[in-house]
Amino acid sequence: MLPACSVIGILGGGQLGRMTALAAANLGYKTHIYTPEENSPASQVAYKTTVAAYNNAKALKAFAQSVDVVTFEFENVPAETIRILSEVKQTHPSLEPLYIAQNRLREKKMATELGIKTAPFLPVSSLGELENAFREIGYGGAILKTAELGYDGKGQVRIRGLEECEDAWKEMQNQPSILEGFVDFACEISVIIARNEEGQVATYDINENTHKDGILRVTRVPSSVTPDVENTATQNAIRIAEHLGLVGILAIEFFVTREGEVLFNEMAPRPHNSGHWTMDAARTSQFEQFVRAVAGLPLGSTERTTDVTMHNLIGDDVLVWQQYLERPNVKLHLYGKTKITEGRKMGHVNYLGTE
Ligand SMILES: Nc1ncnc2c1ncn2[C@@H]1O[C@H](COP(=O)(O)OP(=O)(O)OP(=O)(O)O)[C@@H](O)[C@H]1O
Ligand SMILES: [Mg+2]
Incomplete structure (x- = not known):
């Protein structure tokens, strides 16, 4: 401790x-x-x-x-x-979970090895490989992503037909990539899980996430998913955290298909944007939980205290920050960034209770 x-x-x-x-x-x-x-x-x-x-x-x-x-x-x-x-x-965490999470291929392989479903995926490192991969898994469309260093939808290209492969590959600039089958999901969810050195684990209620242009916009808790989906996602998260011997906090993003399948998308071994609601609507915020795990303290209660919706303030959204101060059920968090650029996360607000 x-x-x-x-x-x-x-x-x-x-x-x-x-x-x-x-x-x-x-x-x-x-x-x-x-x-x-x-x-x-x-x-x-x-x-x-x-x-x-x-x-x-x-x-x-x-x-x-x-x-x-x-x-x-x-x-x-x-x-x-x-x-x-x-x-x-x-x-904390150690090299292993960080190393796996840095690379989309490594993390999807790990999920597959643990028996956790993912969208179909193939490694791609040339235009020829891309075209072959698209023929194999691109029947419903596909997304080409750089294997490393992507975030907020950066380093991703949607491919709708074989003829689009050439331009897509040019955009990747020869970086090692992954082609994923496009998932026509019913919704996107994420699980935040903490684990400490003693092996104690704690998960929060499932986050339901809405993205626009590849960037998270809104997280709603409770989510609209069935208890079965909730249970599968939570159990998968626990399996991954234990497999990695995680000490710290981990966020795992999943797609939920219309048939109720839960597909692993990606993970981040750190606090996550979709967990920001915990700052105002959980007994222990994800940030406190993270510090507790890293410092060898017992984990705190993850109980949710109210329904909550988190909205990111992206780019110019932040200009109206003062309007939130007048609303008693809204908690404002600004990040101290002076320069506003398009797509930049400037802050977020948590709406407590009904929005
Ligand atoms: N295979 C897919 N099928 C359908 N939609 C997808 C697929 N992969 C990604 N997306 C959409 O693009 C978003 C961003 O993708 P992903 O999470 O892989 O990348 P990212 O750049 O690391 O994002 P972030 O850093 O915001 O989590 C997803 O949340 C989802 O909305
Ligand atoms: Mg993501």
């Missing part, structure tokens, strides 16, 4: 790091942020910041030496970075 006033090192300076740092402070911990960005959302509320590149071995070592445990709010860092950090200090 990490003693009070210990320092938690967090790799990444975005809003997830910011909200984690705030939760850590409430539990009496300090946070040290490692980020290449000046004045990052997380460093604004942290005890200390190192501004350096993710491949700066010297800075990484000094950072790891100066903290009591290392964790991540951003998993898309080179595996070498994680290796350097873990040689100096315990990292």
Whole structure:
């Protein structure tokens, strides 16, 4: 158990790091942020910041030496970075779950090996392979995604017919990719699960997520899925967390088909946008839960205290932030980002009770 006033090192300076740092402070911990960005959302509320590149071995070592445990709010860092950090200090989660989650092929293979269903998928590393893969699994349309470094729908191209493969491959710029069959899903859901070193696990109610242009817009809890779907998704999440020996928090996204099948889409071994409702509508927020897991504390209650809907404030949405202050059932969270750009997550609001 990490003693009070210990320092938690967090790799990444975005809003997830910011909200984690705030939760850590409430539990009496300090946070040290490692980020290449000046004045990052997380460093604004942290005890200390190192501004350096993710491949700066010297800075990484000094950072790891100066903290009591290392964790991540951003998993898309080179595996070498994680290796350097873990040689100096315990990292939670460990290299394995981060390494698997960094690559869409690795994570889908893992799911398949655990007997968890996914959309049909094939690895693709040339135009020829893409065309063959499309012939095999593209009958209902397909999505080509870069195997690594995609987020918020970036690095993805929809392919509707064989003739579109050439342009799609050009867009990928020869990066190793994955072709996935297009799922005509009934809805998208995600599960947030925490696990600590003692093997205690805790899951939250299922999140029902609506995306637009590949970016999460709205999360509703409770979801509209059947108890059967809820149970399958939760059990799958537990199986994955235990398989990975996860210490920390993990979000897993699933598609629910019209037939009620639950298909693994992707996972992120960190707090997740679809869990932001827990800040105002669960006994323990996902950020506090994450800190508890990383610090070796017992996990908190995940009980939901009210129905809730989370809306992301994306790009210009944030300009009207003041209007939310007048509404008693709305909780506003802004991320301290000064520059508004299209598609950038600037904050979110939680509507408590009925929207
Ligand atoms: N095989 C698929 N069939 C149908 N829709 C899909 C498929 N893959 C992705 N999508 C749609 O695109 C969205 C983003 O895809 P995905 O989650 O794989 O990428 P991402 O860029 O990592 O997104 P994020 O970082 O927002 O979670 C999904 O939530 C879903 O709405
Ligand atoms: Mg996703």
